[in-house]
Amino acid sequence: METIISACISACVTLLVCLISNRGQQEKTRALLEYKLEELTKRVDKHNNVIERTYELEQKLCVQEEQMKIANHRIEDLEKKGG
Template sequence: METIISACISAAVTLLVCLISNHGQQEKTRALMEYKLNELTKRVDKHNNTIERTYHLEEQMALQEEKMKVANHRISDLEGKVE
C-alpha cells in the first residue's frame, strides 16, 4: 500500500513539474514569435515605403521626360522659324 501511495505522489509531482515547465516554454515561445512578427512587420512596412517612393519617383520622371519633349519641340519650332 505504501508503494502505491509513493508511486501516486511521485507521479503527481512529475506531472506538476511537466505542467510548469510546459507553461514556461509556451511563454518563451510566444514572446519569441511576437518579437519575430513585430520585426517582420517593420521590414514589410519599410519595403512598402520603398515601393511607394519608387512609384512616386517614376511618376516624376515621366512628367519630367514629357516636359523635356515639349521643350525640345518648342526649341525645334523656334529654330525652324529663325531660319
C-alpha cells in the same frame, strides 16, 4: 500499499513539474514569436515605403520626360523659324 501511495505521489509531482515546465516554454515561445512578428512588420513597412517612393519617382520622371519633349519641340520650332 505504501508502494502504491509513493508511486502516486511521485507521479503527481512529476506531472506538476512537467506542467510548470511546459507553461514556461509556451510563454518564451509566444514572446519570441511576437518579437519576430513585430520585426517582420517593421521590415514590411520599410519595403512598402520604398515601393511608394519608387512609384512617386516614376510619376515625376514621366512628367519630366513629357516636359523635355515639349521643350525640344519648341526649340525645333524656334530653329525652323529662325533658320
